[in-house]
Amino acid sequence: MSDDVAAEHREPSADAVFVSAERAAEASALPGPLARLTKADVSTLRWWLVTRIAVLIAVGASAWLLTSGKGKPSGIFARWVQWDAVNFNVIAQFGYAGDGSRKAPYFEAFFPGFPLTLRPLVNLGVPVGLAGLLVSATALAVAVVALRRLGDLEAGAGVGERAALLLMLSPWAVFLMAGYSEALFLAFAIPAWLAAKRGHWWLACALAMGASATRVTGLFLALALIVQFALYAKDRWTKWPALLLPFFPPLMYTVYQHQRTGDWSVWLTAQKENWNRTFTLPWDAWESTWRGAFGGGQPADFTWMWRAELL
Incomplete structure (x- = not known):
């Protein structure tokens, strides 16, 4: 038997078997393109x-x-x-x-x-x-x-x-x-x-x-x-x-x-x-946000949004 033919009949390596088994275990068995999931x-x-x-x-x-x-x-x-x-x-x-x-x-x-x-x-x-x-x-x-x-x-x-x-x-x-x-x-x-x-x-x-x-x-x-x-x-x-x-x-x-x-x-x-x-500079942005959150003059819904941005 030639080396090429012998190579075709060799048992797959342990690594190859492990990878194939791992992929099979991960597969979702969904049809068509969804099979990639x-x-x-x-x-x-x-x-x-x-x-x-x-x-x-x-x-x-x-x-x-x-x-x-x-x-x-x-x-x-x-x-x-x-x-x-x-x-x-x-x-x-x-x-x-x-x-x-x-x-x-x-x-x-x-x-x-x-x-x-x-x-x-x-x-x-x-x-x-x-x-x-x-x-x-x-x-x-x-x-x-x-x-x-x-x-x-x-x-x-x-x-x-x-x-x-x-x-x-x-x-x-x-x-x-x-x-x-x-x-x-x-x-x-x-x-x-x-x-x-x-x-x-x-x-x-x-x-x-x-x-x-x-x-x-x-x-x-x-x-x-x-x-x-x-x-x-x-x-x-x-x-x-x-x-x-x-x-x-x-x-x-x-x-x-x-x-x-x-x-x-x-x-x-x-x-x-x-x-x-x-x-604008970062500290100017922070000052504007703080003013919107606690400076008054903002509607209630805007006030809590400004305060959330500070978090």
Whole structure:
């Protein structure tokens, strides 16, 4: 028997058997594309489903408990169209020109990633409130599975699922259900970091493009990827161009808005004129927050939000 034929009939190594058995034990036995999910992923998604149902129930109950008089609260989906969710929905339906409800510049303060995901659903006739819930809920499912895998990769089995559960149970997780951009940002950002930790740099930076198209904080992710790349990447000379990818969406958005408005910094202009947000020193920001929390003159709901920010 030749060496090649003999090699084909050799028993698999102990390591190979162990790895195969380990993967088989982790497999979820789900059909089709879902087969890539492990049992730990499925367990995390169960928590995702339970917590999302709990949030829906809590919001529905609070609307009835906090409504005064004899009138009924607004519809279940309409309750989620509040604050910035309104702005995202306007952009999704009318573009950055808006619906005439705001004086420009205003909607330019919001990056296009989230409205672009809403638009196909809105065009299909899905109510805007429901569309926001669907996008955010789906995005959060992606984010928590990635967080589960990242946590286990960094700190061992079981850590990732606990981290994902803590994220979903945190008080701020309500924004991960509403029609806000946070969940979609995490659905790009966490998988991007996971891909970087695994050495898949083009994939990591492509995902980071989605993050930077969704929120300006994607630029901080891009900088973090550069540091990670400098410290740990192999074959740097063939992979470094990938690091440029996350900077393209903000650049293209800036060029687009300049063509519309003639202002290269219209995003900053809209932030300053409508929300009084500017670049400032850390201690000045702390003073402003303290004044909002304890200086008086703020409505009660704003006062507790300012105080929460101090924590």
